[in-house]
Amino acid sequence: MRILFTTLFFAFLTALASAADMGRSVVQVLVYSQTPIWDAPWRNNPVAGSSGTGFVIDGDRVMTNAHVVSWAKQIVLRRFQDPRPWLARVEYISHECDLAVLKVDTPGFFDGLKPLPLGGLPKVQSTVVTCGYPAGGEQISYTRGVVSRIEMQNYVHIGNRAFLSVQTDAAINPGNSGGPVFQGDEVVGIAFMGTPGLENTGFFIPSAVINHFLEDVSDGKYDGFPKAGVRIVSLQNPAYRRYLGLPVTGDGARIDSLADYTEKAGLLKKDDVILAVGEHPVGSDGTILLEGNRVYCTTAFQVPQKGEKLKLKIWRDNKEVDVAVPMEVRDDDINIGNLYDAPPRYFVFAGLVFTPLTLDYVKTFGRNWRGVANSEMIYELYYRRNETPAKVRKEPVVLATTLAHPVNADMRLASRAMIDTINGKRIETLEDVIAAFEENTKPQHMIQFISGTVECLDNTRAELANPEILSTYGIQTDRRL
Amino acid sequence: MKIKTPLILASCIFATASAVFSQDAPEPDWQASIVTFDITRNNFNFRIPWDKRAQTAAKLGTVIEGNEILTTAQGLANRTLVRLQKGGRGKWYNGSVEWVDYQANLAVVAVSDPAFWVGLAPVRFAHANELKRNLQIVRWRGGNIERRAAEFSRFSVADANFNQAPRIEMKASSEMEGAGRGELMVSGGRVVGLVASKSGSTCSVIPAPFITSILEKRASDDYRGLGFFDFVWQPVSNPATTKYFEFSGQTGGVLLIKPSTRPGTKSPLKLHDIILEIDGYPIDIQGDYLDPDYGHVIMEYLACRKKWGATLLNSKSGGTVRNRKSITFCRRLISQKTSSSTAPLARNPPT
Numbered sequence: 001m002r003i004l005f006t007t008l009f010f011a012f013l014t015a016l017a018s019a020a021d022m023g024r025s026v027v028q029v030l031v032y033s034q035t036p037i038w039d040a041p042w043r044n045n046p047v048a049g050s051s052g053t054g055f056v057i058d059g060d061r062v063m064t065n066a067h068v069v070s071w072a073k074q075i076v077l078r079r080f081q082d083p084r085p086w087l088a089r090v091e092y093i094s095h096e097c098d099l100a101v102l103k104v105d106t107p108g109f110f111d112g113l114k115p116l117p118l119g120g121l122p123k124v125q126s127t128v129v130t131c132g133y134p135a136g137g138e139q140i141s142y143t144r145g146v147v148s149r150i151e152m153q154n155y156v157h158i159g160n161r162a163f164l165s166v167q168t169d170a171a172i173n174p175g176n177s178g179g180p181v182f183q184g185d186e187v188v189g190i191a192f193m194g195t196p197g198l199e200n201t202g203f204f205i206p207s208a209v210i211n212h213f214l215e216d217v218s219d220g221k222y223d224g225f226p227k228a229g230v231r232i233v234s235l236q237n238p239a240y241r242r243y244l245g246l247p248v249t250g251d252g253a254r255i256d257s258l259a260d261y262t263e264k265a266g267l268l269k270k271d272d273v274i275l276a277v278g279e280h281p282v283g284s285d286g287t288i289l290l291e292g293n294r295v296y297c298t299t300a301f302q303v304p305q306k307g308e309k310l311k312l313k314i315w316r317d318n319k320e321v322d323v324a325v326p327m328e329v330r331d332d333d334i335n336i337g338n339l340y341d342a343p344p345r346y347f348v349f350a351g352l353v354f355t356p357l358t359l360d361y362v363k364t365f366g367r368n369w370r371g372v373a374n375s376e377m378i379y380e381l382y383y384r385r386n387e388t389p390a391k392v393r394k395e396p397v398v399l400a401t402t403l404a405h406p407v408n409a410d411m412r413l414a415s416r417a418m419i420d421t422i423n424g425k426r427i428e429t430l431e432d433v434i435a436a437f438e439e440n441t442k443p444q445h446m447i448q449f450i451s452g453t454v455e456c457l458d459n460t461r462a463e464l465a466n467p468e469i470l471s472t473y474g475i476q477t478d479r480r481l
Numbered sequence: 482m483k484i485k486t487p488l489i490l491a492s493c494i495f496a497t498a499s500a501v502f503s504q505d506a507p508e509p510d511w512q513a514s515i516v517t518f519d520i521t522r523n524n525f526n527f528r529i530p531w532d533k534r535a536q537t538a539a540k541l542g543t544v545i546e547g548n549e550i551l552t553t554a555q556g557l558a559n560r561t562l563v564r565l566q567k568g569g570r571g572k573w574y575n576g577s578v579e580w581v582d583y584q585a586n587l588a589v590v591a592v593s594d595p596a597f598w599v600g601l602a603p604v605r606f607a608h609a610n611e612l613k614r615n616l617q618i619v620r621w622r623g624g625n626i627e628r629r630a631a632e633f634s635r636f637s638v639a640d641a642n643f644n645q646a647p648r649i650e651m652k653a654s655s656e657m658e659g660a661g662r663g664e665l666m667v668s669g670g671r672v673v674g675l676v677a678s679k680s681g682s683t684c685s686v687i688p689a690p691f692i693t694s695i696l697e698k699r700a701s702d703d704y705r706g707l708g709f710f711d712f713v714w715q716p717v718s719n720p721a722t723t724k725y726f727e728f729s730g731q732t733g734g735v736l737l738i739k740p741s742t743r744p745g746t747k748s749p750l751k752l753h754d755i756i757l758e759i760d761g762y763p764i765d766i767q768g769d770y771l772d773p774d775y776g777h778v779i780m781e782y783l784a785c786r787k788k789w790g791a792t793l794l795n796s797k798s799g800g801t802v803r804n805r806k807s808i809t810f811c812r813r814l815i816s817q818k819t820s821s822s823t824a825p826l827a828r829n830p831p832t
Binding site: 446 | 716725739753
C-alpha cells in the first residue's frame with residue numbers, strides 16, 4: 001500500500017511539473033465586448049471587460065473558448081510572465097462547440113512559445129491538471145483533479161447543442177475558460193463550463209470535438225457540425241422489440257422521429273433501428289462504447305465533416321440494411337440557440353419595432369421568460385417545425401415593442417406579438433415586413449397578428465411620423481438587415 | 482342659546498321615517514333561514530386514479546320556497562354524504578342534492594325528514610335595484626348568527642368554474658373572516674346573493690337576480706346550462722382600424738377575429754365582421770354593453786343573460802328571429818352594407 005501511495009505521489013508531482021513547463025504556452029485573454037439589446041435592437045449594452053485563457057497550437061495560433069471572445073470589440077493577449085499586451089483577432093469561431101482560434105498579427109508574439117500537442121480521450125478516474133488565469137489572482141494557476149465521467153452534455157454557450165464533454169473535479173472558475181487541461185505532456189481538453197450550485201463539477205471539451213473543429217477550418221472556412229436530423233430513443237421494451245422482429249435482449253435503438261429534411265431525403269424512416277454507427281454497435285439504450293466509456297450514440301454522429309457520409313447499420317422490415325447518410329450542416333434551429341456576433345436584424349416603422357423571433361429576444365422577458373412569452377411565440381419557436389413543417393416561416397417576425405408616438409397611440413396590442421400578415425401579405429421574413437409596408441397604397445396599413453388580433457395605422461401619418469420617431473428615440477437607421 | 486324645538490322635532494320625525502321606509506321589508510329572523518352543511522366527499526388522486534381519500538367540508542345554505550335548500554356547488558363534487566343542521570346546533574339531517582350546476586355554481590338540496598323543516602322559513606331574494614346598499618353578510622358561527630357589514634364594489638363578468646361560460650359576479654368588500662362558503666349577503670329583509678369566494682377583503686357574490694332567473698328556469702324544467710359565445714372578438718378603439726373596416730360612422734362595435742373556436746361548427750359569422758349589437762343591446766368599442774341590472778359589463782354576459790342555452794335559429798336579413806325567446810342577434814356590417822345574421826350559442830348542460 002505504501003508503495004502505491006509513493007508511486008501515485010510521484011506521478012502527481014510529474015504531472016504538475018509537466019503542466020508547469022507547458023504553462024509557458026498558456027496565455028491570458030483579456031476582452032472588451034459589447035452585447036446587443038435584443039428588444040431594442042438598435043442599441044447595445046455598455047462595453048464590458050472580461051478575461052479568459054488560451055494556449056498556443058500549431059500554425060502560430062491561439063486556441064480558446066468562443067464564449068471568451070464573443071461580441072469582442074478588442075482582444076488582448078498576455079503571455080506567461082510577460083507584461084506586454086498583444087492585440088489578437090478571431091480567425092475562426094464555432095459557437096456551437098464553444099471554440100475559437102485567434103491570430104496575433106504583431107511579430108514576436110509566438111517567439112519562444114511551443115505549440116501544445118493534443119492528446120486523446122482521458123480515462124475516467126485518471127488525473128488531469130487544469131491551467132489558466134482564473135479569478136482571484138493575476139498569475140497562472142494550476143489545479144489537479146480526476147476525470148469524473150465522460151458523456152454528452154448540453155453546451156451552454158449555444159444552449160441547444162450537445163457534444164461529448166468530460167467532467168472533472170479540478171477547479172474550473174471564471175477566467176479558466178479556454179485554458180488547456182493537461183494529462184502528461186498533452187492537452188486532453190479545454191476547460192469551458194461549470195454547473196451552478198454544484199461543487200467540484202467542471203467540464204472540459206475533449207480533443208475529439210477540438211480536432212473536428214480544427215479539421216473543419218483547415219480549408220479556410222468554418223462549416224459546422226452536420227446533423228442527421230433524427231431523434232433516437234432506447235428500445236428496451238420487449239414487446240416493441242418483438243413487434244419490430246428483434247430479439248428481446250439484443251442491441252439497437254429506435255428512430256422515434258425525423259426532421260422534415262431527413263424525412264424528405266427518404267434514407268431513414270421512423271421505427272428504423274440503429275444497430276451500429278460506423279464501427280460502433282449501438283446498445284438498446286442508445287449508447288455506444290467509446291474508449292471504455294458508454295456514451296450516447298449521437299457522439300458518433302458528430303464524427304463526419306460536412307458532406308461526408310455517416311455509415312449506419314439499420315434494422316428495417318425484419319432485415320439488416322446498410323445506409324450511408326450524407327451529413328449536412330443545418331441552421332433550421334439557429335434561432336432557438338443563443339446567437340452571437342451578428343447584431344439583431346430589425347425594422348422600425350411608425351414606431352413599431354419588428355425583429356425576428358429568437359431565443360435571445362424572448363429571454364429579454366426575464367428569467368421567467370417561459371412563463372411570460374405567449375403561447376404563439378413558444379409554439380412558433382419550438383413546436384411548429386416538428387408539428388406542421390409545411391407552415392414553418394423562414395424567419396418568424398415579432399412586434400418587439402412600440403415606441404410611443406401619436407401615430408401609434410391607439411394601438412392596443414403594441415409589443416411581444418407574433419406577426420401573421422401585413423396588408424394581406426404573409427410575413428415569412430423581416431424583408432416581407434418592409435415590402436408589405438412599402439408596397440401598400442391603401443389609406444391604412446393593416447397588421448394581423450397570429451393570435452388573430454388586428455391593428456391598423458394611418459398610411460400617410462405613419463410615413464410622416466417615421467423621421468420624427470427615429471430622431472426622438474435616437475435610432476440611426478430604420479433597419480438592419 | 483335658544484333651542485329650536487320644532488326643528489329638532491321635525492328632524493327626529495324625518496329620521497325615523499327614513500329608517501322605516503329605507504327597508505322594503507321587516508328584517509327576517511335569519512336563524513330560521515340559514516342552515517349549515519357538512520359534506521363528506523371523495524378526493525380522487527388523478528395520478529393514481531383508483532386511490533381516493535375522504536374529505537369533509539363545511540358550508541352554508543339557505544332555505545328557499547318548496548322546502549329546498551340553496552347553496553353553492555362548490556364542494557359537492559364526488560360527494561358521499563350530505564348532512565344539514567338548522568339553528569346552528571343540534572341534530573344533523575341527511576340531505577340529497579336534487580340539482581347542481583357547477584358552471585353557475587349553484588345547487589339545490591332536499592331533506593326528506595319533515596322534522597327538519599319545522600321552524601324554517603324561505604328567504605326572499607332582492608331585485609336588481611336592491612343590490613348595492615346596506616349590505617351585510619350573515620352566517621352561523623359557533624352556534625350563533627354572525628353579521629358583518631359589506632360594501633358594494635362593482636359587477637363583473639367572470640369565467641365559470643370549469644369552462645369559459647360567463648357568469649355575473651358582484652364584488653363587495655367585507656372583513657368577515659373565512660367567508661366564501663355560501664354565506665348569505667343580505668340587504669334589509671332580502672337576500673342579495675351567496676358569497677362564493679373571498680380574496681383579501683373582496684367577496685365574490687352570486688347576485689340574486691342571477692340566482693332567481695336560474696331557479697325559475699329550473700322550476701319550469703327549462704334550464705339547460707349557461708351559454709357562451711364561440712367566437713373571439715377584439716375591441717376596436719383604434720380609429721385607423723375603424724377606418725380600415727369602413728365603419729367609422731358607427732359609435733360602437735367590436736371586431737370578430739375568430740368566427741368559431743369549436744371544431745365542426747359552421748358559424749354564420751365571418752372573419753372581421755363587426756358586431757354592433759347583440760340581443761338589441763348596443764356594443765361599445767370596448768366590448769361592453771349597458772345591462773339594465775348590472776350597468777356596464779362585458780358583452781360576453783349576453784351569451785347567457787336570461788338565455789340558459791336557448792336554441793338559436795336563423796334570422797333573415799332585417800332581423801326576423803324565429804326563436805320564441807332570447808336570441809343572440811348580431812348585425813354584420815361590411816363595406817357599409819348592413820346585413821343580419823344570428824350567432825350560435827353553445828350550451829353547457831347542467832351536471
